[in-house]
Amino acid sequence: MNSFPYKDDQMEQADPLFMGRQQELALFHEVLGMTIGANLVNVYGTGGIGKSSLLHAFQRCCKQIGVREFLIEGHSSMQTPAAFCAQVLQLLGTSPEASVNSEDDIVNACIRQLNAVNETEQVVLLLDAYEYMESIDNWLREHFLVRLGKRLITVIAGRLPLSEAWYLSPEWRKRLLSLPLSELNFTEARQFCHVNGIHSESSIIQLWNETKGHPLMMAVAVIAMQHAAKDAIEEGALRAKNIDFLSYIVERWLREVPVQSDRTIVEAASTLRYFNQDSLSYVLGRELDTRGFRELIRYSFVYKTHHGWRVHDLLRSVVIQDLSSRSPKQYEHYLIRIVSYYYEQFTSRRRTNETTWFAGELMYYIGGPIPRAFLQGLGTMPRYFQPAAPSDFEAIRHYLQRREEEARDTEIQLYDPYSNRSFQYRQSAGQSRHSIMWVNLNELCEIGLDCFWILKDVNETIVGLAVIIPINRKSLDYLLQHPLSSAYFHGLEKCRLDAYAVPESTRSGWFIHTIDIADFENAQLHFSLAHLIISLVFSGEQIIVSPPPTSYYSDALESMLFEKTAHGAHTGYDGKTPSPTYILDTRGDKLLNYLEHMMKLAGIELITRKQPDVEKHEPKPMGNPEVILTERERQVAELLREGLTNAQIANRLHLSEITIKKHLNAMFQKLEVTNRTLLLSKLIELIWK
Structure with a gap:
């Protein structure tokens, strides 16, 4: 969005909540001018997002250019077509004709008069709080709006987008413009x-x-x-x-969630930053069926993200505060389930980008206030550091030049909503340059292009740079000479130094040479920076780093249990301030030990390697005492016996296909078979005989 604020003194006095909606206003002007072929506008978004304010702004625009407008509030309990049309007639300044004797007569009179007005002047019909008009939605779509002239414009505003029925109609689909409202950036x-x-x-x-x-x-x-x-x-x-x-x-x-059992599901979903049907079922300790999940994600305060669904941050914040004070044991139970879920997801998979994301979420819950503050971010689509390509090196040069020229004093503000703690770090322009001062592209390219990692924004501009050197025989000579690393490596005993000198095709650890972002006041970039460090921590390797000597870096590293080395301090950044070297070793079993240590520090006594399955049902035997299936597995088995497919079983039990596959795989393991046919044979042999 741009052209903020809406410069109209009367508007600011009439509605101080109206802000940052210039793009929506511009689109509405195009609709009025009939330049984009839409005469039905759907404005939607969660409570307090500014739908009514925007409709009032639309109303004001109409008055300024002489367009006739009628605003109808859905709260007015208009549950019938006749009641709706009676209100429109009232706004038109007329009353039903004397000959009007039935509801159909009122509807026909309303349509006749609206079309009559629309013949001589443009008309805009504004419907607010549309969720209260659900009972007449079909009538409005199929019987009312279709009888109005196409020059008449209708704006429908509500918490949810218009139903699929509107989009299934080719006629409405080409006439409909969606305007979802989100928070201000x-x-x-x-x-x-x-x-x-x-x-x-x-x-x-x-x-x-x-x-x-x-x-x-x-x-x-x-x-x-x-x-x-x-x-x-x-x-x-x-x-x-x-x-x-x-x-x-x-x-x-929460008026959208009148049933207490559904509010319990909202509470559980709020404790998760991101959720899907499987993760939410795990946290609840019971399977949430597909119908219940779809009801949840249709609430106006739930939205889809790249990593699943998410409850609105403000609602999450208040729900967590309320739950943690009202029922601390339940809140702790949810947290333990969340940590256990991410722990299992991380430890049971091969290392991929997905497991790195699980690692970040796990760190969010067990890392304490500082890692959480770094990982808070400001958006729903976080961006990550990626390996640089040869074609990126000219852009990296420009980034370094830009950082040098545009360095300024900054005040870094980070915030953890769980502990309600803020963290402030001040950094001078000179200190801001420290993190890039030793980046010599020619020298580093000699080590290898894979040292460079870059962060790009939505415009593909580089906004972050990391230089992470794999430690091996080739890079060790450079590290022994470089001002940031020489003190540490020269201080090692020969046997330890030799252990780092592995062949060039492999590595004995990582040395973080540089980690930098373009704007230290941008919280989203702090998220990306922290996520890069976490991905290294969870890679199961040894990490060495000697960052600029500021509390911003030291607090971040120490909160993740990096330890200062006994030697390795240097003054390579400004010639006078000692800069310590930090090390973290998560090789082999040390990674699991690291995780368990972090969890204990967070007050979470897991479970970890002994976490029970999400099923809370007591196992029930099915005919043979040596074959123990859960109640849900027994239900799946019975439907499998009927010849149903996975999709049909999922539909019958109101579960996802993924959940059905999990139950089948569990039975495969218990009965030592590899496919459905063998499973049926084994069930017949041992249980159904």
Whole structure:
């Protein structure tokens, strides 16, 4: 989005919540001008996201250019076509004709008068809170709107997008424009603060951490900050001022979940940062069927991400606070299940990008406040460091030049919502340059192009650079001479140094030469940086690093249990400040020991290598005491006996096909068979005989 803020003093006075929606306004102007061929606009998003504010802005646009508009609130309990049409007639300034005797007459009169007005002037029908009009959705789609002139524009706003039935119609599909509303991005939030007289970057970042760009919460937070002395805003003060209002917003969201059992599922989903049907079933300790899962993901506060589904951050925050204080044992139970789930996912698979992601999520839950603050991020689509290609090296040169020229004093703000702790780090322009000062591309290319890792933004511009050197016979000469690494390697006994000198085709560990991001005030880049370190930690190797001597780096490394070496300190960054060398060894069984140590520090006594299966049912024998199947496995077996496919069994039991496959694989192992045919034969032989 751009052109923020909407410069209209009357609008700001009439609706201070309206912000950052210039793209939506521009699209609406195109609809009014009939330049994009759409006459049905669907605005949707979760509670407090600004749907009503946007409709009021649309209404104002119409008045400014002389377009006739009618705004209808769904809260008005219009549950019948006649009630809806009666309200439209009232807005038209007319009453049903004397000859109107039935509901059909009222509907026909409404359509006749709307079309009559639309013949002489453009008309826009604005329907707000559409979720309350569900009972007349089919009538509006099939019988009402189709009888209105195509010049008439309809805007439908609600928490959820229009149902699939709208998109199944070729006619509606070509006339429909979807406008999903999301939270403001960080740039828009900063601009909004500036417009409202808040210029302190630390206050802006604190406000962002508390509101995640949610418009209604942004407005409330700004009001709170305007009434407080700017230098008196203390850690947690904003949360204390807004928690009651936040609870009110959350209660509005949870009106969508009237059944307590469904709210329990929402609670469990909120403890997970990302979830799918399998992970949520694991955390609940029971299988959530497909129907229940689909109901969950249709709530307006649940949205799809690259890694599964996610509950809105504000709702997650309040649910976690409420659950942890109201039922700490239940909250702890969920956390243990989450840690156990990610632990099993990580330890039971070959190392891939997916297992690295599991490692990051595991670290989020067991790493404590600082790793969580680094991994918090500001978006739902995190970006990761990737190996550089030869074609990237000119861009890397430009990145280094840009970093040198644009280095500035920065104030880094990180926030952990679980502990409600903030972490501030100040870095001078000179300190900012330290992390790239020893990058000599020609020297490093001699070691190998695979040393370079880059982070790109959505525009494919490099915004982060890492140089990670594999330690072997070829690189050891460089490491023995380089100012960042020579003190450590020269201080080793000969036998230990020789152990690093493995053949060039392999490595004995990693030396992190450089790890840098373009903007240290961008929280999303901190996520990417932390994720890179975590991927190395969980690679099961030895990692050595001697970062710039600032608490930003030392806190991050020490929170992940990197240890300072007895030797290896140097002054290679500024010629005077000692910079320690850190090491972490997770080779072999040390990785599992590392994980268990981290979990114990987090107060989670696992389970780990002995975690029971998600099934909580007591095993029940099926005919033969030597063959023990769970209740669910018995149900799957019976349906398999009927000749049903996996998909048919899943549909019958309201489970996913993946879950059915898991049950079949479990039975394969118990009965020592390899396919469905052999399984049926074994079941007949041992159980059904």
